[in-house]
Amino acid sequence: MGILVPSKLNAGDEVIIVATANKVDKKAIFSARDMLSTWGLRVRFGQHLLGEDFEFSGTDSQRLEDLQAALDDPTAKAVLAARGGYGTSRLIDHLNLSGLKKHPKWIVGYSDLTAIHGWLVDQGIVSLHATMPQIMIREEEHRSAESLRRVLFGNWPIIEVEGQPENRFGEAKGRVVGGNLSLLVHAIGTLSDVATRGRILFLEDVGEKHYHIDRMMVQMRRSGKLSRLAGLVVGGFSDLEDEALTFGKTAYQIIAEHVSEYSYPVGMGFPIGHVAPNLALPLGRDAHLSVTASGTILNYR
Incomplete structure (x- = not known):
């Protein structure tokens, strides 16, 4: 298509x-x-x-x-x-x-x-x-x-961020899809269910508990949303309702664990979501993702 x-x-x-x-x-x-x-x-x-x-x-x-x-x-x-x-x-x-x-x-x-x-x-x-x-x-x-x-007004973005400990290095190209993790899980099996195979998936969320994030990532993994990605981009997981200490892992560590069996690049720390700044992210268009020791770049040009 x-x-x-x-x-x-x-x-x-x-x-x-x-x-x-x-x-x-x-x-x-x-x-x-x-x-x-x-x-x-x-x-x-x-x-x-x-x-x-x-x-x-x-x-x-x-x-x-x-x-x-x-x-x-x-x-x-x-x-x-x-x-x-x-x-x-x-x-x-x-x-x-x-x-x-x-x-x-x-x-x-x-x-x-x-x-x-x-x-x-x-x-x-x-x-x-x-x-x-x-x-x-x-x-x-x-x-x-x-x-x-x-x-x-016509300026396709190049978004560059610093490296994160949970990143996984690599290069990928694919159509960028995704958004709020809670809504993505909510949409599974519906008209607005997001197809992820061969695509760069973006995730963000706000106001959740750490075990909620884990539960949603379990659902994403069990429903096949994570297994055949081209790459994964993770934005803000902000205003969480509990401390990482209560679950034993941060939001980024939880996400990294659920994609650890795969080999595609993972870039975390994007200023996108319920954070300031919340940079504009075109969805449905191809971009190039590069994750290296020096940082992560998502390039739409």
Whole structure:
């Protein structure tokens, strides 16, 4: 299957912000609109973006209506998820991608948006794991926002990080897939299940206990998600709810243990995920991974 790569953005292009999950912080969203405007972009809000239905930004039908309308829109060049949280997976099975394929555009977000990214990759559509409007306006997110801007405007990234003790040296090339570990495990056996064979898998997570990470990695291994990778890239495992001492291993050591029987390269320590900065990571597109004693490079150029 070939891949569908959205066009780079130019000044004057229109982007749409939608909320697919929890309710948004209105002040932050308007600040994000102002920031995007300084990039030369015209910003439109989904009809129910500022809505509220208990924890969600609207009912399932309202959030679905906004997302589907944005995907189908013939003029917008990008759709930005306002925030993560929970709720996107409730919408997936009702989405239609025919409009998106006819009018390709960047789908941007992370965390809960992993549910959509996996499905897009399966359909051959490149998307963008990156910071989101509710977060990008924070001072500590300046590099995250700039990374997003650069990719949207046509600069494919080269991400270089220092070496980590759990790394495994090697070279690989493959289509980059993945995202939030919890969401990837949650998607196994569903429409948005991520195929990993021959691909470079990216993992990140937040707010978990160490034994939760171990349990999820067991599930990934038992379901065949780890055995035939081209390579593994690991981002932030942040704000964990317990200390490594309670389980006996750090998050990176847990992951390394579960892929120890394989031979593909493993690069940890990427500033991607629920961390600052959270660098933009294109998903569904080929990249070259190099892991050496001097560090790790993920190169999309």
